[in-house]
Amino acid sequence: MNKINLTTQRKAILDIIQQSHDHPTAAEVIERLREQGRQFAYGTVYNSLRYLTDMGLIRELKLGEAASRYDARTDEHQHIVCRRCGRVDEVLTDIPAAWLEAVARETGYAIDRAQAVVEGVCAECRNSGK
Amino acid sequence: MNKINLTTQRKAILDIIQQSHDHPTAAEVIERLREQGRQFAYGTVYNSLRYLTDMGLIRELKLGEAASRYDARTDEHQHIVCRRCGRVDEVLTDIPAAWLEAVARETGYAIDRAQAVVEGVCAECRNSGK
DNA sequence: GCAATATTTATACTAAATCTAAATATAAAC
DNA sequence: GTTTATATTTAGATTTAGTATAAATATTGC
Numbered sequence: 001m002n003k004i005n006l007t008t009q010r011k012a013i014l015d016i017i018q019q020s021h022d023h024p025t026a027a028e029v030i031e032r033l034r035e036q037g038r039q040f041a042y043g044t045v046y047n048s049l050r051y052l053t054d055m056g057l058i059r060e061l062k063l064g065e066a067a068s069r070y071d072a073r074t075d076e077h078q079h080i081v082c083r084r085c086g087r088v089d090e091v092l093t094d095i096p097a098a099w100l101e102a103v104a105r106e107t108g109y110a111i112d113r114a115q116a117v118v119e120g121v122c123a124e125c126r127n128s129g130k
Numbered sequence: 131m132n133k134i135n136l137t138t139q140r141k142a143i144l145d146i147i148q149q150s151h152d153h154p155t156a157a158e159v160i161e162r163l164r165e166q167g168r169q170f171a172y173g174t175v176y177n178s179l180r181y182l183t184d185m186g187l188i189r190e191l192k193l194g195e196a197a198s199r200y201d202a203r204t205d206e207h208q209h210i211v212c213r214r215c216g217r218v219d220e221v222l223t224d225i226p227a228a229w230l231e232a233v234a235r236e237t238g239y240a241i242d243r244a245q246a247v248v249e250g251v252c253a254e255c256r257n258s259g260k
Numbered sequence: 261g262c263a264a265t266a267t268t269t270a271t272a273c274t275a276a277a278t279c280t281a282a283a284t285a286t287a288a289a290c
Numbered sequence: 291g292t293t294t295a296t297a298t299t300t301a302g303a304t305t306t307a308g309t310a311t312a313a314a315t316a317t318t319g320c
Contacts, residue, residue, distance in 0.1 A: 007285090007298065026276075041300045046277060062194035064245070066308090067276060080237050089239075093232045095225075100248070102223045107210050108253035109219075115194070116246040118230070123238035137267065137316090156307080171269040176308060196277090197307060261320105268315070277305085284299070290292095 004055050009040050010048045017058050023069040023079075023088045063088065063117050080118040084125040091118060134185050139170050143178045147188050153199040153209075153218045193218065193247050210248040214255040221248060 006014070016032050017024065024032065030045055040048075049070060052058045061069040063081055069088065078091035095114050104111050136144070146162050147154065154162065160175055170178075179200060182188045191199040193211055199218065208221035225244050234241050 005286095005297080009299075041302095043278080043301080044299055047298080062192075064192035078233075080233065080239055080241075082239070083242065089237055091233050091237060093229065093236050095246070096229055099223065099226055099229070103208075103210065103221050103248055104250075106223050107219055107221060107248075107250075109210055109212070109248070109250035110256060111210075111248055111250040112213065114246050114248040116225070116244050118233055118237075118239070118241055118244040120234075120237075120239035120241040126240055135266080135317095139268075171271095173270080173309080174268055177268080264317100264319080266315100266317070269313085271311085271313105273310070274308085276307090279304070280302090282300085284297100286295100286297070288293100288295070290294095 004057070007048075009044050010051060012036075012038055012040075013045060013048045014052055014057060017052075017070050018072040020072075023061060023071050025065075025067040025069050027067065029070070061088075062115075076113065078116040078118065080120060082122040082125055083119055084121055087122055089122070091116070134187070139174050140178045140181060142166075142168055142170075143175060144182055144187055147182075147200050148202040150202075153191060153201050155197040155199050157197065159200070191218075192245075206243065208246040208248065210250060212252040212255055213249055214251055217252055219252070221246070 012033060013029055016029050020028075020032070026045055026049060029049070030040075030042070033039060033045075049058070049060070049068075053060045053070075056074055059071045059074050061071055061079060063069060063079060073090060076094075078093075078095065080089050080091050081087070082089075095116060100111050100114060103109070103114075142163060143159055146159050150158075150162070156175055156179055159179070160170075160172070163169060163175075179188070179190070179198075183190045183200075186204055189201045189204050191201055191209060193199060193209060203220060206224075208223075208225065210219050210221050211217070212219075225246060230241050230244060233239070233244075
């Protein structure tokens with residue numbers, strides 16, 4: 001059951017996200033589709049992004065910007081955003097379990113997961129702009 | 131220099147946020163002002179929230195919901211959101227510095243700060259709904 | 261009090277995303 | 291292999307959160 005139904009549109013959108021390494025927004029997905037000569041209805045892109053997210057094929061990132069970004073990496077990991085150029089990179093070092101346990105003790109919550117957005121300046125920006 | 135100019139409107143909005151312990155959104159601030167019999171222009175509330183944030187009197191929280199929330203606690207701390215009822219609580223246990231150092235090594239970024247949103251189920255929801 | 265500056269107000273506008281209903285496409289039943 | 295049922299796509303309207311603009315009002319410095 002729960003078979004994944006990858007229509008032409010959904011497959012094209014999934015491909016874009018899997019081939020991009022900069023966590024594109026919905027608007028950027030539409031732009032890249034157009035570069036490939038494809039064009040789907042606005043709503044179809046949003047529907048597909050939600051479908052792919054629900055099916056666990058991609059992840060929706062809410063990093064505090066106006067628009068959500070999408071990531072082909074679906075394993076638990078965090079993100080770091082450059083304050084200067086806005087680029088978003090993966091953070092694969094896990095948040096310490098001991099911290100989550102301390103938070104559970106402090107708050108009385110049963111914790112499912114933690115989403116961290118680290119802010120800083122990327123190596124490239126530091127070298128160029130000073 | 132940089133004197134803080136607290137107009138009637140800004141003071142009223144600051145008071146609301148300082149008296150609320152549930153991190154209200156702009157819409158909720160407007161609602162609570164109306165309950166007090168006050169009503170400011172829509173844009174004034176947004177301008178004031180930005181002014182108060184810029185002045186460091188409140189903090190803007192972007193927790194992945196559509197709307198920003200505002201917090202009278204301006205010291206560095208994190209937040210935890212209940213998946214069931216949506217309440218937002220403070221997390222005062224600091225993110226381990228060692229993790230941030232590991233992230234800096236991994237990514238090559240100079241890190242300014244980290245914002246974490248922990249998700250779980252609050253004690254109240256666990257006891258009631260099961 | 262009067263000019264200069266800052267703030268508020270009402271309104272228009274923008275961006276991101278969702279909703280709706282009709283049109284298509286796909287799958288299931290016979 | 292049509293017919294029926296279900297799922298998906300489409301175009302366009304709608305919603306939500308927030309910003310921009312320009313006139314009106316308030317505040318400050320002389």
